[in-house]
Amino acid sequence: MFDVIIIGAGVNGAFVAYRLAKYQLNVLVIEKESDVANETSGANSAIIHSGYDPNPNTLKAKLNVIGNRLYDDICHDLDVEFKRIGSITIACNEEEIAVLDNLTKNAIHNKVPFTILDEHQVREIEPFVTTKAKKALFAPTSGIINPFELCVGLMENAMDNGVKLHLEEEVKHIVNLEKGYQVITNKETYQAKIVVNAAGVFADEINNMVNPHQEKIIPRKGEYMVFDHFTEPYVTHTLFSVPTSRGKGVLVTPSTHGNYLIGPSSIFVGEKDDESTSKETLNEVIEQAYRLVDKIPMNHLIRQFAGLRAYHESNDFVINQPIPGFINLLGMQSPGLASAPATSLEVEAMVKEQLDLVDKENYQKTRRPLYRLNKKTLAERSKLIKQNPQFANMICRCEQISEGEIVDAIHRNCGARTVKGVKKRVRPGFGKCQGGFCEPLVMKILARELNIDMNDVRFNNKGSYILKNKTKGEHDDTL
Amino acid sequence: MMIHYDLVVIGGGSAGLAAAISAYDQGIRKIIILEKDPYLGGILLQCIHNGFGLHQFKTEMSGPEYAEKYIEELKTRAIEYRTTAMVLKITPELEVHYSNANDGYQIIKAKAIICATGCSERTRGAISIPGDRVAGVMTAGQAQRYLNIEGYMVGKKVFILGSGDIGLIMARRMVLEGAEVLGVAEIMPYSNGLNRNIVQCLQDYHIPLYLHHTVKKIIGKERVEKIILGEVDDNFQFIPGHDKEFVIDTLLLSVGLIPSNPLLENIGIAIHPKTKGPIVDESLQTSIPGIFACGNGLHVHDLVDFVSGEGERAGIFASRYIKGELQAKQENLILEAKNGISYIMPSKINLNHVDQVLLSFRVAKPYLNVYLKVSLNGKEIKKIKKLYLLPAEMESLVLNKDILQAGTLTLEVLDA
Numbered sequence: 001m002f003d004v005i006i007i008g009a010g011v012n013g014a015f016v017a018y019r020l021a022k023y024q025l026n027v028l029v030i031e032k033e034s035d036v037a038n039e040t041s042g043a044n045s046a047i048i049h050s051g052y053d054p055n056p057n058t059l060k061a062k063l064n065v066i067g068n069r070l071y072d073d074i075c076h077d078l079d080v081e082f083k084r085i086g087s088i089t090i091a092c093n094e095e096e097i098a099v100l101d102n103l104t105k106n107a108i109h110n111k112v113p114f115t116i117l118d119e120h121q122v123r124e125i126e127p128f129v130t131t132k133a134k135k136a137l138f139a140p141t142s143g144i145i146n147p148f149e150l151c152v153g154l155m156e157n158a159m160d161n162g163v164k165l166h167l168e169e170e171v172k173h174i175v176n177l178e179k180g181y182q183v184i185t186n187k188e189t190y191q192a193k194i195v196v197n198a199a200g201v202f203a204d205e206i207n208n209m210v211n212p213h214q215e216k217i218i219p220r221k222g223e224y225m226v227f228d229h230f231t232e233p234y235v236t237h238t239l240f241s242v243p244t245s246r247g248k249g250v251l252v253t254p255s256t257h258g259n260y261l262i263g264p265s266s267i268f269v270g271e272k273d274d275e276s277t278s279k280e281t282l283n284e285v286i287e288q289a290y291r292l293v294d295k296i297p298m299n300h301l302i303r304q305f306a307g308l309r310a311y312h313e314s315n316d317f318v319i320n321q322p323i324p325g326f327i328n329l330l331g332m333q334s335p336g337l338a339s340a341p342a343t344s345l346e347v348e349a350m351v352k353e354q355l356d357l358v359d360k361e362n363y364q365k366t367r368r369p370l371y372r373l374n375k376k377t378l379a380e381r382s383k384l385i386k387q388n389p390q391f392a393n394m395i396c397r398c399e400q401i402s403e404g405e406i407v408d409a410i411h412r413n414c415g416a417r418t419v420k421g422v423k424k425r426v427r428p429g430f431g432k433c434q435g436g437f438c439e440p441l442v443m444k445i446l447a448r449e450l451n452i453d454m455n456d457v458r459f460n461n462k463g464s465y466i467l468k469n470k471t472k473g474e475h476d477d478t479l
Numbered sequence: 480m481m482i483h484y485d486l487v488v489i490g491g492g493s494a495g496l497a498a499a500i501s502a503y504d505q506g507i508r509k510i511i512i513l514e515k516d517p518y519l520g521g522i523l524l525q526c527i528h529n530g531f532g533l534h535q536f537k538t539e540m541s542g543p544e545y546a547e548k549y550i551e552e553l554k555t556r557a558i559e560y561r562t563t564a565m566v567l568k569i570t571p572e573l574e575v576h577y578s579n580a581n582d583g584y585q586i587i588k589a590k591a592i593i594c595a596t597g598c599s600e601r602t603r604g605a606i607s608i609p610g611d612r613v614a615g616v617m618t619a620g621q622a623q624r625y626l627n628i629e630g631y632m633v634g635k636k637v638f639i640l641g642s643g644d645i646g647l648i649m650a651r652r653m654v655l656e657g658a659e660v661l662g663v664a665e666i667m668p669y670s671n672g673l674n675r676n677i678v679q680c681l682q683d684y685h686i687p688l689y690l691h692h693t694v695k696k697i698i699g700k701e702r703v704e705k706i707i708l709g710e711v712d713d714n715f716q717f718i719p720g721h722d723k724e725f726v727i728d729t730l731l732l733s734v735g736l737i738p739s740n741p742l743l744e745n746i747g748i749a750i751h752p753k754t755k756g757p758i759v760d761e762s763l764q765t766s767i768p769g770i771f772a773c774g775n776g777l778h779v780h781d782l783v784d785f786v787s788g789e790g791e792r793a794g795i796f797a798s799r800y801i802k803g804e805l806q807a808k809q810e811n812l813i814l815e816a817k818n819g820i821s822y823i824m825p826s827k828i829n830l831n832h833v834d835q836v837l838l839s840f841r842v843a844k845p846y847l848n849v850y851l852k853v854s855l856n857g858k859e860i861k862k863i864k865k866l867y868l869l870p871a872e873m874e875s876l877v878l879n880k881d882i883l884q885a886g887t888l889t890l891e892v893l894d895a
Contacts, residue, residue, distance in 0.1 A: 225607075231744055231745055275612060276609065277607075277609050277610065279607065279609045282609075301605060302604045302605060304604060304607055306612075381584050389581075392579055392580045394565035400565075402578070432739075433599045433600075433739075434602040434604055436599060436600055436617070439617075439621065440621070440628075454631060458614070459701075461701050463701035463702055464613065464702055466614055466615075466625075466633065467625060467631040467633060468631070468632045468634050468728070469631070469632050470630055470632075471631065471656055472630055
């Protein structure tokens with residue numbers, strides 16, 4: 001019997017696990033993907049919004065503002081890359097200025113710190129803003145985060161404190177028992193006193209298994225472009241455009257890795273696994289980005305991706321408990337990431353109403369820091385190499401990642417099991433060669449450390465094999 | 480902590496090996512090669528097909544055989560090398576930082592550096608192929624490495640996008656290992672590979688080449704399941720109703736090679752907008768004195784023989800630099816690519832340093848029966864008849880110093 005079963009290991013599932021790990025509770029997280037942060041939480045703008053955007057008096061506004069404030073301490077404890085670089089929302093004409101003025105009213109109402117900049121001031125703090133910019137709203141508390149590191153860090157810390165994580169396991173049925181719930185997956189049947197539905201775009205399906213009040217989540221796709229880091233200066237803030245008749249607007253931002261991100265589009269799609277990109281949409285994204293900057297570094301383009309956001313008909317977050325012990329997190333679209341520290345506190349409070357929350361005695365507040373060789377001094381680096389020569393064996397040329405860092409990422413709690421898992425944790429494959437040089441080396445390390453054959457190392461979920469068969473010695477055509 | 484060498488060669492592939500050997504033969508004694516892979520030879524070791532060495536050795540060899548010739552030569556000389564040693568950083572003061580399990584994090588102070596870091600393949604992301612993000616889409620060179628070095632096939636039903644030479648070579652190689660290669664598509668109206676590869680790798684194996692076609696969409700859930708191939712018009716716009724669908728498990732990309740120079744770019748060395756390699760002068764010296772470049776890291780070559788030749792020249796010039804025989808940078812002849820010429824290497828020349836000038840260049844599109852016109856300060860000094868000029872082939876031209884003088888040298892294609 002589990003005290004709590006959390007369905008979904010995206011940022012909300014991971015955050016709830018992290019919150020509940022403090023207490024003497026038996027907690028299980030069930031995730032159908034091969035890794036945490038494998039869907040929405042791993043494919044978004046990676047912005048910790050300041051909170052001026054949501055309409056006042058919505059749950060989004062409340063949780064965004066609280067969530068934003070909580071990030072410094074959490075990222076410090078979990079060693080997660082997070083930088084408050086500030087956002088600049090830009091208006092270029094009368095229509096856009098009118099929208100900006102409305103956003104300014106939201107900012108005042110939501111108690112978000114901001115400054116209004118004129119056309120000269122905005123270029124002073126951000127020289128790469130378009131010369132067409134007339135007025136701007138600067139929000140200094142807006143930040144950028146490494147969303148993979150955040151989710152892995154939260155789950156790793158939860159697991160360090162005893163939470164269990166089952167990957168590649170899909171919830172098929174939920175039965176409301178007299179006391180608690182029966183959760184039936186494709187692998188096993190569990191019982192839990194409380195079920196937390198953090199299934200993102202699939203949260204309606206989980207709700208509809210047990211709640212007579214049927215819900216509907218519509219996936220909204222956002223497509224992005226990623227640019228490599230380069231030496232010439234470029235934008236140092238997150239730039240937003242305002243929604244107008246010219247389009248919804250997109251953002252241009254540096255990432256915590258020193259890359260640049262442009263996007264997203266926003267299109268409702270029918271399929272919950274449609275993460276494809278299209279030429280037309282990305283052309284539209286580029287066009288929208290020119291409302292923010294006059295120069296887009298197209299020669300440094302390295303990748304396109306798409307993520308799905310969970311839209312609920314209320315267009316707000318829905319955190320409810322339709323049946324005692326069954327907690328829903330519905331419609332956690334943007335600013336879901338920024339709000340997650342606060343969202344999880346709401347869930348914790350709901351759990352507290354039903355279970356005795358007793359502090360764990362040996363609770364570990366922090367997780368063991370990552371090695372981050374790139375940021376070490378020469379002396380620190382040499383010391384690490386003396387302890388373990390794997391830190392001198394460089395695997396990824398583009399991002400300069402050592403074998404030691406990859407091995408560490410595999411053997412931690414919530415460790416990497418796939419090529420994508422390694423990439424999300426320590427970045428080989430993120431650079432210009434997109435894994436062309438390092439992928440075979442990463443596969444060898446995964447095979448060796450997990451004691452499996454190279455053939456069985458996958459890119460991501462089941463079916464995403466990289467190698468078909470050995471040419472010598474064995475022939476296996478059954479794959 | 481800091482150790483000293485006369486010459487550090489970054490990269491132990493075809494360019495680096497040739498550069499180190501020639502510098503040694505010029506009398507430079509304290510030389511070290513730093514190679515990121517566990518072996519010398521570079522990408523040649525995965526090129527197990529033949530066709531190497533026709534110019535350098537007047538015989539046809541496989542890639543590993545060609546590399547072995549140079550490695551044997553290297554080992555008869557007292558040239559040091561480290562393998563599994565990745566260079567992380569170089570500085571304008573000619574410090575080379577590298578990391579290796581035996582030596583740890585090491586800094587070398589050099590009198591000269593030759594960058595022979597090779598090139599990388601353009602990826603799906605660089606050319607924005609739309610569709611699902613699935614496994615089974617990789618560069619042809621990556622599949623070549625899995626097959627020829629690691630001994631694994633990446634798939635059984637293969638389509639190849641791009642008619643670059645690695646793609647053509649891999650089409651044949653995959654067929655020989657039992658895969659079905661459904662076709663090769665090229666967005667241009669002509670192939671980007673050498674003609675001999677079109678004949679020997681595609682035609683001999685009845686693999687169709689779809690010119691003016693490209694992949695419109697990649698479809699699959701976890702692994703690629705099919706692609707939509709579209710035909711384009713002269714403006715590279717898709718022609719409606721001309722789509723073809725291929726059921727595949729692997730899409731290989733051979734859509735271009737880009738010189739790989741993060742070490743140079745990070746210290747602000749000027750990069751040529753066309754070649755994407757550093758801008759160099761006649762001595763293959765970059766914008767920072769003492770830092771030289773050669774091979775596919777400088778500009779992408781068609782044949783390894785020419786890479787070796789360029790490596791030898793880099794070794795000679797770096798030696799002269801170390802000995803103090805190269806004067807401070809004083810280029811007085813600027814080279815200009817005009818009508819039909821994609822680029823000329825080098826970009827500028829100090830006529831005091833050379834007796835004759837070797838120019839390497841490529842054309843922007845295929846030409847038949849044309850003239851190459853060389854002009855100096857607007858006056859024609861040479862006109863050469865060419866039966867054909869192809870973008871896939873690197874051309875070269877030697878000019879004697881007696882017909883040259885300071886100013887601007889222009890190269891262009893003239894219709895006959």
